[in-house]
Amino acid sequence: MKLTARQQEILAFIRGQVEERGSAPTREEICRAFGFRSPYAAECHLRALTRKGAIELVSGSARGIRLPRGSGPADELPLVGRVAAGAPILAVEHLEGRYRVDPRLFHPRPDYLLRVRGESMRDAGILDGDLLAVRQSPEVRNGQIVVARIDDEVTVKYFQRTGDRVSLLPANPDFTPIAIDPGHRELVIEGIGVGVLRALKE
Template sequence: MGRHKKQPDANHMTPKQQAVFDYIKQCVIERNYPPSVRDICAAVGLKSTSSVFTYINDLETMGLIKKDPAHPRALMITTSEFHAEPSESIVPDREVAQVPLIGTVAAGIPLLAEENVTDYYPIPVDMLPNQKVFMLTVKGESMINCGILNGDKVIVEQQSTCHNGEIVVALVDDSATVKRFYKENGHIRLQPENDNMDPIIVPDCQVLGKVIGLIRMGVK
């Protein structure tokens, strides 16, 4: 007979389970939201994101954290030490979604396919319109006039249609680009927000989503 897998036990956590839980707890205390999967990998010395998800599932089985079925990447600490008094500044029960950061986009491959995702970023759920969102790192200076800079990570609501003038992520020649969208007579104009750059004129393109926000790291 095969060996039965031992069920996770909160009273007998493995060192790695404890390390993952302690790091999540530390981030919630210090930042009011949990870390990204890549952050956990780096902090506890794991090499793959799949290992992190295994430990997260273990912690949920133990009853130490909770995931919302409607927002599968949202994590909340459930232990009693996190039920703070109203006067305290910790807000641990705020739902946070782990939004996927897309590294590459290719025609014919589902946008959120595992091979496209390079990281996950924690974003409060109440700041998102729904769970169909992703992030993309901006490359270049084509949108500087509207405040989107090189290296910014735009938050994108996944949708296939948009209105003229909206800032979208569009797939052109197997490459994702962030531009203002205009459907005109017989063609699509993808307009940069940079006076030194020309628009992209194409017969048609695939709209991947509408930009709804951005994250900028390392502001001085």
């Protein structure tokens, strides 16, 4: 389906933001860029772009706009290094660069790479310095490897929910599981691990 002139402008803006800083714009940022009076106007344009196959929307994420496979910069994944407390995981100051990755390596396709720190997931084959391929998704099942933000800390662990309680489980007996009561402590799932890349050390 053919895009309107305004839809083409918004799509170009989204692509530019992804290319420049590694993350899609929020609805509010689209509003400011195009002079819309409310985020609802931006949302209407985004839904129209989704219907026409130009973008994909990810529920539960302020920056949940994904460019479909094969649409230029989206084939390059942003690499996230250390994450500052309280800042979005794909904030520009966290990005170490971009890597072109064959999308056929992973299923589902990841949205970014996270440089792993520490050995807490060693027995799952995820070592210090590895690049974890992460798919942004607020939905998670027990047993999946997740990138979780607890208060202001970001960690990689197995996810386990029992009733209202959530446990983040390491894959290394030297580390202690993290028990969370979401009613008393903030927990945000930043994404699900879908694969690992290992840089060869000289």
